[in-house]
Amino acid sequence: MPDLYLSGKKTLIIASRKSDLARLQAQSVAEKLKQIYPEIKIQFHYRESLGDINLNDPLWKMPEKGVFTEDFYQDLVKHKVDMVVHSWKDLPIEVKSETRIAATLARADARDVLLFKKTSVGKNNLKLFTSSPRRIYNLDPFFKWSLPWNVEQLEFNTVRGNVQTRIRKLLESVETDGLIVAKAALDRLIQSSSEEFRETREFIKTSLSSLKVQVIPLSQNPTAAAQGALAIEIAKDRHEINKILEKINSKKTYHNVSLERKILAQYGGGCHQKIGISIFNKNKYQILFLKGLTDQGRVLDAQKIDTDLNDDQPSGNQFPRTEAQALHKMAEKEILPKEFSLNQQTQQKPRFFFITKEECLPNIEKDDVIWTSGIKTWRKLAQKGHWVCGSFDSLGEDASPGIDHFFDIQGKAPWIKITHEKGHESSWAKKCATYQVQYKNLESLYDPKVNYYYWSHGELFKSFYEKFPEIKDKYHSGGVGSTLNVLSQYIDSKKIIPCLNYEDWLKSLTKE
Structure with a gap:
């Protein structure tokens, strides 16, 4: 019963892998539980997984699924442990028969980050460490323009091991120029305060002094499904454990990650996929980035903003181009x-x-x-x-x-x-x-036939609104950041149609 755990009469056993990051993640779940249930007693059970033991093969080449997670399955089913904390992205897409993901915490920064040797700046031919087909596919064109010099050739080479091992391999390799890792892993290890992780924390900080950092935008490189999120797995028959976890579950993260995994499953799932998908919330909107290449050779490149939470707003393809205007393209x-x-x-x-x-x-x-x-x-x-x-x-x-x-x-x-x-x-x-x-020419740009405006920034809108306040009855679109905040101060929410950028706005126009 939950009361036996909550009163401290029975010890809750949390399992995870042995790596510093895995232990840190398990402990973060324990800390969250103790905030809500101060009397609860917790014991940790750490063990290596197949993925920790086999450091030679890229994950996508291993025949087994869930190489970081399957070793814990029987322990859960046999009630040897009460829950296992995983990096959710490591879990297979397939639903298991006897266990379930009961909860997650708020998602960490999902983006990837490039760690690049300062001594390699300016090199035309680069070698980067990553074992992810998704990163290789999406990042080759990105680095061709994101780096501030002419990159003629990019070569990606396999690297395995925990975060500090991969950083060490980068620094020790004369030929390799950079490494791509999940930002969430770096953040968690660097920002940890426990003495247990001091050595790893100091090693990463010292290493960063010789490296340049580039955080890769989700629009250019959507991440692996569930990257940055934790998965708390329990046996399906452990109803008392499920009840305990309900109060720490981040419902928003759980929903978004589940949707990412559902969409990825449509294309087959698995570490071999060259597909990135990121779903997150901004203000009251849900945003989706999908990018990659399917096994069948289909190119995926979608950026969407979901306004289902605002059913009173018009959807896309509502306005003919003749009734739409983007003043930043016309104003002098x-x-x-x-x-x-x-x-x-x-x-x-x-x-x-x-x-x-x-x-x-x-x-x-x-x-x-x-x-x-x-x-x-x-x-x-x-x-x-x-x-x-x-x-x-x-x-x-x-x-x-x-x-x-x-x-x-x-x-x-x-x-x-x-x-x-x-x-x-x-x-x-x-x-x-x-x-x-x-x-200089805003007065000449007013057209009473225009019913749909796009604003590149809030100050342009305010300048035009001061001259023509009647536009408050028109429909207005802009990004979901500061532009949307400005529009919300002047325009009824039913007249505001959010979009990701100018190109996204153009898609909402019909040809007529």
């Missing part, structure tokens, strides 16, 4: 540089810049950390020779980039937001306005 814009001085905080190295547009940049040094608002700004900065660490993917800047812990600094990084005079403030970055934007 003038960029006027203005004098600025960077905050004293930027005297420390490295400096941290959040750049919204590529206009009127400060003098950027090679070790400065750069984050962009979207992919287009990233591309332009890379073309100018700047290493970009990542991007908000045009999804808004509500929180900081989440990379401060990758750098040798104390506390939070002193981020500086490089933007225009009317750019909005960010809670995590100090604004530095380096230019003004003036629109």
Whole structure:
């Protein structure tokens, strides 16, 4: 009965693999349980799996399924352990007959990250470590433009082992230039505070001093289904354990990950797939990125925003092009540089810049950390020779980039937001306005026949709205970040149609 566990009369046994990351993940579940059930007693059971023992073969070449998870199955079924904590992405797609995933915690950052040797910067022919067919397929074209020099050839080589082993192999390999790993794994290990993981934590931090970091956007490289999420597996007949886990379960994460796995199953599932899928929530919307190549040779490349939570809003393909207008493509814009001085905080190295547009940049040094608002700004900065660490993917800047812990600094990084005079403030970055934007011909662009507007940013909307407030009765579209926040201040929610970007908006138009 649950009461026996909750009162501490019976010990709850949590199992996981032996690696530092697996133990850390199991302990995070235990900590969550103890927050809710202070009297509960917990014991850990760690063991190696087939995937830990066989470090020679790529996972997708192994004939067995669930090489990191199947070894625990019988222990659950025979009630030798009460639950097993897995990295959910390691679990086979197939549903098991006698066990189930009872719960998960809130998902960590699902993205992949490139760790790249500083000594390899500028090399035209690169060799990168990864064992994932998905990463190889999606990242070859990405790195051709994301890196700030001409990359002529990319070669991907297999690497196995835990996170610290793979980093060590990178540093010891004379020929290899970089390594691709899950950001969630790095985050968990670096941000752990337990003395148990101090050696691993310090090793990774020390290693990062000789590496450059690039966080890969989900729009360009959707991750393995369930990446960043934990799976808490129990035997189906353990109703008392299921009841205990109900209170720590993140329903939103569980729903999104289950949907990712369901979609992947349509294409066969498995580690051999060259398919990435990421489903996540932004504000009240659900966003899906799907990219890859099926076994049958079908190219997948989908980006969708689900407005099912807003049934009173019109769906796509509602408006003819003759009734639609994107003013950023029509307005005559003038960029006027203005004098600025960077905050004293930027005297420390490295400096941290959040750049919204590529206009009127400060003098950027090679070790400065750069984050962009979207992919287009990233591309332009890379073309100018700047290493970009990542991007908000045009999804808004509500929180900081989440990379401060990758750098040798104390506390939070002193981020500086490089933007225009009317750019909005960010809670995590100090604004530095380096230019003004003036629109000269807005009056001539008003057309009463237009019923559907696209706004590239909130300030353009406000400038036009001040002149023509009657547009409040029209339909408006923009990204789900700051633009959507601005629109929501002036326009009825029933008139707002979110989209991912301008290209996504174009898909909502009919030819007529």
